[in-house]
Amino acid sequence: MTGNPNDAREALRRLADALAEDTLNAPDEEVLQDAAEIYGDTDKLAADMLRLFEQTASEQGKARLAAARAAIAAIRRHPSGQARLDPSEMRRRLQQAVAADPETARKLTVAARKGEGLSDEDVYGMLEDFEELGVIPSSDAQDSDK
């Protein structure tokens, strides 16, 4: 022993690793026997451990949902404002982007045929989504390139 707390921690870590290694290498029957001696009913022990795993996973999941709610609320407080292009320019840019996806192009055509053509607002919204996802460069960036 050196008296250094880091050395002591390292020694404990090695001991824990060795015990875990022993348990992993032991035959199942031996592990069950040891567990029965220490804890009694091994079926109950297994059920308790499973419940503990599920509870831990559930708590982590709930924490992820809570973080998601917080992130959504933050975005709502600070919506991004994007510059609007001329409507014909917006439509030209959208056509270029959609040309890469024939299925969507077909659906948009059907919608238009039913008298439900994309409004300027629809076109603006789609372009905004494309830009936010990096599908197309932002109009601001394009303008600055000119």
Place this chain on the structure above:
Amino acid sequence: MNPIAAAEETLRELGVVNPEDIDIEAIAWCLGARVKFRPLDGCEARIVGNGDQAIITINSRGWWRRKRYSVAHELGHWKYHRGRILVCRHDEIGRAGRDYPTAERVADLYAAQLLMPAYIFDPIVRAHPKLTFQTVSTIADLFETSVTATAIRLVQGRHSPALLVCHGPKGRKWFTRSPDVPERWFPQDELDTESFAFGVLFGDQANDAMPRKIGADAWFDRADASRYEVLEQTFRTGDDEILTLVSIRDRAMLEEWDTRRSSSGC
């Protein structure tokens, strides 16, 4: 993984144990999809994805339960049809039947399970043994889902033998049946003038307060239909749209299925 198992796995991973835990926007966020609500003129909802990130845009003009369902539907596309830009029209979201595109059916199946997962839904439903629109409305309120989506979920989920039929002024729009109802019980295209549903759709009659008995031949165009009675209850879902639950209580209508299956050697 099938849509039912996939939706359930997602919810369990997120620690969802009660209907009120199903925050569809937060779930979407955890799956890499951000939800926006804005007025849409050309469609009901759309999803644009790039890599593992997506933006789902929902028509803000709809009512809240419809919007929730549309988000869940688009998440179904995100799960199964990634790599495409998808634009969904109103009539492609949240209906039953087999005559609409497979991709939309898969997305609907996923949506129904995401909003009404079996491990939460089934124990609650067991407390409501009668399949009526009162039961549908109670459960729809718990899960914040529409009457239509909830009724489809109940009928397709083996609650009890029944058909759910949607009609408009031009006839039947779609229908679905419980898995234990034999396929020969196929509802007529047009509403029978004797049916109570006819009065609700074309007359000024209110929704049926309770299911009512009626001859099965009012619903099924088969020679043997006149031998049976079914229970009928109609609920108006729009100015020109009604839903009818046709419940089958006569075991003979179901038992003949077993006879036919055994005689054909299945």
